[in-house]
Amino acid sequence: MNESLQRLLRDIEQFGLNNDRLITDRPRRMLNISHDTGEFLSVLVRATAARRILEIGTSNGYSTLWLAAAAVTNAGHVTTVELSDAKIALATKNFQQSGLMTAITQRQGQAGDVLRNAADADYEFIFLDSDRDEYLAWWPDLRRVLRPGGLLVVDNALSHPAEMAPFIKRVREDAEFTTCTVAVGNGEFLATRGAVGR
Numbered sequence: 001m002n003e004s005l006q007r008l009l010r011d012i013e014q015f016g017l018n019n020d021r022l023i024t025d026r027p028r029r030m031l032n033i034s035h036d037t038g039e040f041l042s043v044l045v046r047a048t049a050a051r052r053i054l055e056i057g058t059s060n061g062y063s064t065l066w067l068a069a070a071a072v073t074n075a076g077h078v079t080t081v082e083l084s085d086a087k088i089a090l091a092t093k094n095f096q097q098s099g100l101m102t103a104i105t106q107r108q109g110q111a112g113d114v115l116r117n118a119a120d121a122d123y124e125f126i127f128l129d130s131d132r133d134e135y136l137a138w139w140p141d142l143r144r145v146l147r148p149g150g151l152l153v154v155d156n157a158l159s160h161p162a163e164m165a166p167f168i169k170r171v172r173e174d175a176e177f178t179t180c181t182v183a184v185g186n187g188e189f190l191a192t193r194g195a196v197g198r
Contacts, residue, residue, distance in 0.1 A: 001069055008097055012062045030059050033155055037185030038066035045070035048151055050125035056111045057130035058082035061091030067127060068100040079105045081114050115141035129155040135167040151192045158187025
């Protein structure tokens with residue numbers, strides 16, 4: 001990762017921390033992933049050689065840039081979904097400064113609608129960091145759009161265990177998926193779908 005991108009990521013990270021210290025209204029908070037979670041996502045994308053990546057929950061684009069910086073090493077691309085006009089504007093500005101704009105497609109709208117309209121097995125890697133109350137309802141489409149051998153990563157597995165428990169239970173009950181929870185940042189729940197032929 002080049003120095004200018006590292007500097008931009010540090011600036012976005014600090015902006016998010018400063019913003020969230022002052023603002024309690026959840027829709028106006030950035031709620032960015034931690035730095036070590038960004039590094040973790042980068043390693044996962046590179047290790048899996050993922051090229052088609054879906055992120056649900058752009059915020060100001062901090063996590064998107066970690067994903068995109070790794071994706072370009074695989075000639076990959078990130079599609080990121082966000083509902084908030086204000087956050088999309090912030091993310092767009094950050095993407096333009098990053099030099100990674102061509103590796104990112106922004107989609108505005110409800111994540112459930114985006115998932116329903118996505119093709120089967122359309123993504124190799126999905127990062128989920130959005131409205132946790134919706135995850136269980138989204139599961140059939142999350143499952144459908146993740147290709148065999150693909151990886152789902154979900155933030156806040158340890159910071160919000162009660163909210164995450166029903167979703168994690170449902171995924172773990174699916175015999176086609178192998179799962180684990182990793183104590184990085186706010187806790188990352190990982191689920192990989194069995195490859196074809198297994």
